[in-house]
Amino acid sequence: MNQDRIAYVNGEFVLEKDAVISIRDRGFLQGYSVFDTTRTFGHKIFKLSEHLDRFYQSLKYARLSPQITKDQMAEITMELLNKNLELIDSDDDYWVTQRVSRGVSTSEGEVPTVILETVPLPFKSRANYYKNGMPVVVPSVRRTPPEVLSPRAKIQNYANLVQAEFEVTSINPEAWPILLDMNGNMSEGPGSNFFIIKNGKVITPKEQYVLAGISRSTTLELAAELGLETLEADIDLYDVYTADEAFVTSTSFCICPVLSVNGAIIGEGEIPAPITKRLLSAYSGLVGIDIEQQYLSRL
Ligand code: PLP
Numbered sequence: 001m002n003q004d005r006i007a008y009v010n011g012e013f014v015l016e017k018d019a020v021i022s023i024r025d026r027g028f029l030q031g032y033s034v035f036d037t038t039r040t041f042g043h044k045i046f047k048l049s050e051h052l053d054r055f056y057q058s059l060k061y062a063r064l065s066p067q068i069t070k071d072q073m074a075e076i077t078m079e080l081l082n083k084n085l086e087l088i089d090s091d092d093d094y095w096v097t098q099r100v101s102r103g104v105s106t107s108e109g110e111v112p113t114v115i116l117e118t119v120p121l122p123f124k125s126r127a128n129y130y131k132n133g134m135p136v137v138v139p140s141v142r143r144t145p146p147e148v149l150s151p152r153a154k155i156q157n158y159a160n161l162v163q164a165e166f167e168v169t170s171i172n173p174e175a176w177p178i179l180l181d182m183n184g185n186m187s188e189g190p191g192s193n194f195f196i197i198k199n200g201k202v203i204t205p206k207e208q209y210v211l212a213g214i215s216r217s218t219t220l221e222l223a224a225e226l227g228l229e230t231l232e233a234d235i236d237l238y239d240v241y242t243a244d245e246a247f248v249t250s251t252s253f254c255i256c257p258v259l260s261v262n263g264a265i266i267g268e269g270e271i272p273a274p275i276t277k278r279l280l281s282a283y284s285g286l287v288g289i290d291i292e293q294q295y296l297s298r299l
Pocket of ligand 1: 037189192216
């Protein structure tokens, strides 16, 4: 089935297995590229325009031009998705990604490489997190600070986050890394933002140190609609160990309950804990899919 999937590469729709880019592409040589990823819920794309707004901001930060307008990018995204939707079952969904790299440097300059692609979401391999909660481990590796490269831009180079992943999964294969920033406060993990709930307040790290996740902002909006107080603040490990609840947000997870951080059970260890459950159910209402059930049904 994978072989039938179609990707968009530099102006053409091609079978994934036939897709080709140059070995001299600076995306590959230097990790110099930018991407964004949304997903479908019940085969309908979620917040494409918010994702493309963030994508074009990341491109601007990285001084990259895809030479395609945002509207054209949206059209190509939808065309690609429609071509690939027939390849998955009605209860499966896709990650939908746009990538632009610096391309190949020649004496005439550079032409960026533009790739759009879809991948089925990994519901089965992540389903346990919704049943038992996610064990978070804080690695020794710190998150790239804004003084080095802004984590607010969705830069393709994940070496920092992957290094963290190797470290924590070598200790516990199920563990999910959340890195500290250079000041010792919680920041984010591979593809995911972090939240705690303390005394009814929904708290997440400040945007300066993390990617402004679309699921993060969706969660903050839903929390406000539910009448919960929200706060962007420094969260250190004391705050985490004494929190009532914790969860991560991401495009694929939406909201995923955290069981423990560094082995310390958060709150009463209930999965999902009461406020996380209310937020998850509000998120499910917004997207028209029972998010937990979509994962749990794969167990
Ligand atoms: N943090 C990082 C480093 C990410 O790469 C991502 C998404 O891939 C997120 C957070 C979550 O962002 P979103 O909710 O838009 O998926």
